[in-house]
Amino acid sequence: MSDEVITIAVVILYFAVVIGIGYYYYHRSENLSDYILGGRTLNPYVTAMSAQASDMSGWLLMGLPGSIFLCGMGKIWIGIGLAIGSYFAWLFIAKRLRIYSEKAKNSLTLSEFFENRFHDNRNQLRTVSAIIILVFFTVYVASGFVSAGNVFRMIIPDIDYVPAMILGAVIVIAYTFLGGFKAVCWTDLIQGILMVFALVLVPLAAINALGGWDNTIDILHNMSTVPEHFENIMYSNGTAMGVIAIISALAWGLGYFGMPHIVVRYTAIKNPKDLKISRRVATLWIVICLAFTCIVGLVGRAYFGDAGLPNAENVFVELSKSLFPAAIAAVMYAAIMAAVMSTADSQLLVASSAVSNDLYRIFAKKEAPDGRLMWMARGVVILIAVIAAFLALDSDGAIMDLVSYAWAGFGAAFGPLMILALFWKKVNTKGALAGMIVGFVTIILWNTFLISDGIIAGGDWCLFDTGLYELVPGFILSFIAIVVVSKLTGYAEADVQKEYDEYQEELKNFQ
Numbered sequence: 001m002s003d004e005v006i007t008i009a010v011v012i013l014y015f016a017v018v019i020g021i022g023y024y025y026y027h028r029s030e031n032l033s034d035y036i037l038g039g040r041t042l043n044p045y046v047t048a049m050s051a052q053a054s055d056m057s058g059w060l061l062m063g064l065p066g067s068i069f070l071c072g073m074g075k076i077w078i079g080i081g082l083a084i085g086s087y088f089a090w091l092f093i094a095k096r097l098r099i100y101s102e103k104a105k106n107s108l109t110l111s112e113f114f115e116n117r118f119h120d121n122r123n124q125l126r127t128v129s130a131i132i133i134l135v136f137f138t139v140y141v142a143s144g145f146v147s148a149g150n151v152f153r154m155i156i157p158d159i160d161y162v163p164a165m166i167l168g169a170v171i172v173i174a175y176t177f178l179g180g181f182k183a184v185c186w187t188d189l190i191q192g193i194l195m196v197f198a199l200v201l202v203p204l205a206a207i208n209a210l211g212g213w214d215n216t217i218d219i220l221h222n223m224s225t226v227p228e229h230f231e232n233i234m235y236s237n238g239t240a241m242g243v244i245a246i247i248s249a250l251a252w253g254l255g256y257f258g259m260p261h262i263v264v265r266y267t268a269i270k271n272p273k274d275l276k277i278s279r280r281v282a283t284l285w286i287v288i289c290l291a292f293t294c295i296v297g298l299v300g301r302a303y304f305g306d307a308g309l310p311n312a313e314n315v316f317v318e319l320s321k322s323l324f325p326a327a328i329a330a331v332m333y334a335a336i337m338a339a340v341m342s343t344a345d346s347q348l349l350v351a352s353s354a355v356s357n358d359l360y361r362i363f364a365k366k367e368a369p370d371g372r373l374m375w376m377a378r379g380v381v382i383l384i385a386v387i388a389a390f391l392a393l394d395s396d397g398a399i400m401d402l403v404s405y406a407w408a409g410f411g412a413a414f415g416p417l418m419i420l421a422l423f424w425k426k427v428n429t430k431g432a433l434a435g436m437i438v439g440f441v442t443i444i445l446w447n448t449f450l451i452s453d454g455i456i457a458g459g460d461w462c463l464f465d466t467g468l469y470e471l472v473p474g475f476i477l478s479f480i481a482i483v484v485v486s487k488l489t490g491y492a493e494a495d496v497q498k499e500y501d502e503y504q505e506e507l508k509n510f511q
Contacts, residue, residue, distance in 0.1 A: 021190075040268055053192035057339055058340040068296075069301050069309070072230040072235060074236030074237070075236060076290075076294045077233065077250055085256040086282065087279070090266075092422075096422040098269060104503075109130075118421075124429065130355075131354075132436075133350060138384055148344070192338075196289055203292055206319055207295075207299055210299065216299055220302050224306055225306045248472065251469050252471070257415035258413060261347050300315035349381070351384050355384075412477075413439040415439075420479070425497045438481040439478030442470070444456070448461050450462065
């Protein structure tokens with residue numbers, strides 16, 4: 001049996017498992033709450049692994065090790081920022097949001113929570129946040145489909161990009177359509193375990209093949225193509241990192257406070273007390289994964305020597321091919337697909353929820369049966385996926401570049417509002433809306449006019465290159481806008497503050 005046949009067989013088996021999980025939960029999603037939030041019945045381990053696996057896309061096994069392969073360990077600062085941000089989101093946000101979202105009329109989505117938290121009877125917060133989610137997540141899903149197509153082409157070189165991308169999209173659509181949130185979370189559990197297994201095994205095998213850690217570092221020092229201070233985290237591509245560069249990298253951690261497909265996991269756990277277990281599991285997982293991802297880039301550079309690789313982002317795949325027999329290497333490839341799919345499915349489901357649970361209920365002006373809404377959600381999954389697949393027909397990196405842009409957009413539009421909604425009872429609807437808009441607009445303007453390689457116009461409109469990641473000013477200005485506007489408009493109404501006090505009393509029961 002050829003290596004290619006073995007690889008295809010293992011990957012097909014993996015896909016059969018995740019689609020089988022989707023089919024299993026097809027008969028166990030009885031209402032909209034089940035389909036988009038799992039009926040708040042998840043155990044702490046599934047909650048933790050689902051949140052982390054849905055966070056880390058193909059960037060974990062391709063983008064980050066690829067950048068370290070090229071520039072050195074200075075790129076680790078993004079990983080450090082993400083690990084810190086993830087931990088603090090679990091510590092300060094998770095339990096409070098789980099309790100308050102149920103207190104606020106059993107809110108199923110982030111948009112619905114904002115509306116119910118601030119008693120926004122005009123549906124402004126729900127509408128604006130749902131639109132932001134829908135637009136950005138459609139692009140986010142498209143970036144995942146691009147990654148899936150590229151991974152398939154690495155696994156099976158004879159396949160063209162478009163059918164490879166469509167195949168990946170169809171698989172993600174299948175189990176998300178069938179099983180909804182529970183299927184996504186349980187597949188995330190499997191994918192998260194697979195990812196950490198692969199990320200630990202591959203670099204350890206490479207280090208062993210190179211004769212140990214000390215010998216690996218000696219090889220790097222003797223290579224003519226490696227930048228100076230390659231293993232020093234204070235240098236990137238041979239140049240000392242400045243304060244702005246480090247702050248920009250660490251600022252990625254701020255995104256966790258407002259990332260819809262991640263924070264929704266906090267609200268799905270059965271017992272809020274179990275979130276302490278989830279936090280520990282999630283933190284251990286992300287630290288291990290990020291640490292070994294960085295080691296992949298480092299040892300990969302030593303392993304392939306001065307000849308390097310045509311595409312640095314393929315370092316994980318190329319190491320797997322070189323170090324393991326076909327069957328084991330195929331499991332490593334499946335880990336990359338797991339990283340891609342565990343993010344795309346979560347984003348697809350959240351974008352679907354924004355239409356079926358948020359926008360439809362606002363504009364339809366009438367309640368629909370849960371069964372109809374659940375099938376509408378399934379239909380929207382297909383619709384958004386088709387749009388995303390159409391955007392993903394172009395395989396160049398432009399769509400992928402939008403990932404950091406969308407991360408900043410969500411972090412600035414929703415992060416400060418999430419923090420203040422859970423910690424300050426005087427925030428009102430006008431302040432919340434102002435913060436959301438200011439954060440979102442700041443991201444657009446900063447990226448367009450104050451960064452040299454911005455998404456819009458490719459940096460051609462840049463007036464002054466600050467070098468500062470747009471999430472930093474967006475987050476700060478959004479926070480200020482919420483506080484100032486709430487104060488100038490008389491703070492929250494009495495009934496809103498009363499409900500906040502009741503939530504605080506409930507919170508004490510879960511300390």
